[in-house]
Amino acid sequence: MAGSPLVAPPTDILQSSRPTSSPFKRQTSAVPSSNGNGNGTPRLLLHANNPRSVPDSVPPMTLDPIEQLNEDEKRKYVKGKKLGEGTYANVYLGHARHDPSVLVAIKKIKVQQQYQDGMAPDAVRELKYLRELHHPNIISLLSVFSSKDQNLNLVLEYLPLGDLEMLIRDVDRVRYGAGDIKAWMGMLTRAVWFCHDNFVLHRDIKPNNLLIAADGEVKLADFGLARAFADPGRRMTANVITRWYRPPELLFGARHYSGAVDIWSVGMVFAELIIRAPYLAGNTEVEQIALICKQIGTPTEDNWPGVTQLREYTVPSEVVAVWGKEAYMGRFGAVGADGVDLLVRTIALDPKKRITAREMLEHRWWRTEPKPTPKEDLPRKSGGEQKMGADLKRRPGVVEDENASRGAKVARKLDFGQPK
Numbered sequence: 387m388a389g390s391p392l393v394a395p396p397t398d399i400l401q402s403s404r405p406t407s408s409p410f411k412r413q414t415s416a417v418p419s420s421n422g423n424g425n426g427t428p429r430l431l432l433h434a435n436n437p438r439s440v441p442d443s444v445p446p447m448t449l450d451p452i453e454q455l456n457e458d459e460k461r462k463y464v465k466g467k468k469l470g471e472g473t474y475a476n477v478y479l480g481h482a483r484h485d486p487s488v489l490v491a492i493k494k495i496k497v498q499q500q501y502q503d504g505m506a507p508d509a510v511r512e513l514k515y516l517r518e519l520h521h522p523n524i525i526s527l528l529s530v531f532s533s534k535d536q537n538l539n540l541v542l543e544y545l546p547l548g549d550l551e552m553l554i555r556d557v558d559r560v561r562y563g564a565g566d567i568k569a570w571m572g573m574l575t576r577a578v579w580f581c582h583d584n585f586v587l588h589r590d591i592k593p594n595n596l597l598i599a600a601d602g603e604v605k606l607a608d609f610g611l612a613r614a615f616a617d618p619g620r621r622m623t624a625n626v627i628t629r630w631y632r633p634p635e636l637l638f639g640a641r642h643y644s645g646a647v648d649i650w651s652v653g654m655v656f657a658e659l660i661i662r663a664p665y666l667a668g669n670t671e672v673e674q675i676a677l678i679c680k681q682i683g684t685p686t687e688d689n690w691p692g693v694t695q696l697r698e699y700t701v702p703s704e705v706v707a708v709w710g711k712e713a714y715m716g717r718f719g720a721v722g723a724d725g726v727d728l729l730v731r732t733i734a735l736d737p738k739k740r741i742t743a744r745e746m747l748e749h750r751w752w753r754t755e756p757k758p759t760p761k762e763d764l765p766r767k768s769g770g771e772q773k774m775g776a777d778l779k780r781r782p783g784v785v786e787d788e789n790a791s792r793g794a795k796v797a798r799k800l801d802f803g804q805p806k
Contacts, residue, residue, distance in 0.1 A: 459529050460533070460539075461483065462484075462529060463480045463482060463529070463541055464483050464486075465478045465480045465492055466481065467479050468775075469491070469771060469772065469774065469778075470772070470776050470779035472780060474498075474781035475778065475779045476493075477491055477492070477493050477494070477778045478492040478494065479491065479544070480492045490541050490542065490543065491541075491543070491545070491774065491775075492542075493541075493542060494533070494537050494539050495509045495537060495538045495539070496537060497535070497536055497537060508610030511611065511613065512540070512609045512610045513527070513530060513538070515586055515609040515612045516542075516609055518586075519584060519586065521580040523573045523576050523577035523580070523606060524577050524580065524606050525543060525545065525605040525607040526543040527541070527542060528541045528543060529541040542778070543599070543605075544774075545597040545599050545600075545770075545774050546771050546774065547598035547600065547602070547766055547770040547774075548598060548767060548769065548770030548773035548777075549593060549594045549595070549597050549770075549773055550570060550593040550596040550598065550655075551592075551594040552769075552770065553598075553765055554593055554662050557662055561765065562764075562765045563720075564725070564756055565757060565758060566759045566764055566765060567656075567660065567720075567721060569758035569761065570596075570764070571652075571656055571659070572758055573761075574604060574606065575652065575743055575746045575747055577604075577606040578645075578648055578652055579743035579744055579746070579747055581606075581612075581648070582645040582743050582744075585614050585616040586615070587612060587645060587647065587648055588606065588609065588611070588648050588651075589626040589647065590610070590611045590612075590628060590651075590782055591648055592630070592631045592651065593658060593659075594777055595607050595608040595777070597777060598766075598770065601762060602762055603761050607778070608777070609782075610781070611782045615645070618644075621641040621642060622641060623641070624637075624638075624639045624640055624641060629671065629674055630654065630667050630674070631650070632647075632674065633647050633650035633651070634650075634678050637674060638685075638693065638696035638698045639698030639699075643737065644737065646737035646738070649732050649742065650737075652743075652746075653729060653732030654666065656728075656729050656732060657718065660718050660720055661717060661718070675700075675701060676702055679701055679706050682708065682709060682733060682735060683709055683735060685699075685735045685736075689708050689735055690735050690736040691736075709730075714730060721751070722751070722754060724749070724754050727749075728741070728746065728751045731745075731746075
């Protein structure tokens with residue numbers, strides 16, 4: 387994994403022979419200012435062609451090394467039209483100054499009212515993990531710089547074909563088959579495997595966080611809820627992952643969990659690709675649990691040892707047996723028996739029995755017919771530029787939709803009432 391994003395790379399500026407007491411202090415002139423306050427404030431040159439504007443002994447004001455690095459990064463890109471505007475961020479189309487054909491998306495994260503003395507945690511996470519994770523199926527962070535108003539600007543690769551949700555929902559104009567689903571699922575699984583192999587949980591996998599590049603490659607985006615999970619004893623919050631894609635252990639309030647939470651989300655995306663609608667779309671956490679019990683099976687001590695010890699465990703009084711693979715064939719059989727087997731393994735109730743990302747990549751489904759569609763032949767849809775802008779401007783964990791039930795934030799306090 388790469389080094390910290392807060393450590394600036396070495397440049398000629400830092401290697402200059404000019405002595406500096408600290409790279410974080412602004413360099414000032416030793417000559418007193420014209421107002422006689424004696425504080426050593428440097429004076430600006432009034433005009434470059436007028437040598438008598440200031441005495442020859444006063445050098446022009448210079449930026450300190452960190453500020454100069456920031457200005458150098460900012461000058462590498464030209465900001466163009468606005469693609470999306472939200473309360474969390476504005477997104478602009480841009481291009482490299484040295485080559486206008488190299489397009490980028492510039493995500494300008496706004497200063498949040500509650501974090502005026504620092505950066506919002508989701509912005510820190512996104513910056514940190516995108517600097518550390520480099521993979522063909524993870525969105526690339528090309529540069530970072532700040533602007534005059536202290537807004538953080540993330541320069542991301544340009545992904546003009548929108549997201550996977552846009553294709554799923556356009557039932558009338560977009561047609562795709564088992565080979566296309568296999569290609570998209572392969573890209574998503576490789577991205578999740580790479581995150582987990584580097585001890586990073588994404589914690590918000592869903593179709594509108596899967597952006598599509600110009601060549602058809604799917605890229606996992608939005609790392610604002612990601613975190614490292616190398617320490618198995620550390621407690622983590624249960625209020626992550628958008629509700630429709632949230633696994634039962636988080637709905638029950640688990641504070642210790644693994645990459646299995648992401649695998650459940652992958653399984654929900656897999657099911658959504660097949661039936662072209664969200665598989666478990668609960669309007670509340672209680673309803674979400676009820677749907678899981680009805681469509682997958684009721685979590686009990688028999689099929690999930692220890693589940694009743696989770697602090698928010700409560701289920702409907704009617705116990706539903708765990709569905710077998712045959713029960714899924716009628717609705718999900720378009721991907722074949724092996725595809726259904728893989729789906730069932732991703733949505734196992736007990737996270738310890740859930741398949742891992744590495745095991746997913748070794749599953750026999752990938753070797754059966756039809757083969758995955760080449761990425762250049764995958765279905766596409768126009769209007770992706772605006773959709774990309776809408777996706778990138780969102781605060782992590784929020785889904786924007788015309789239906790009020792879909793605009794639910796990730797973090798909500800669970801309210802189950804008294805367990806029966």
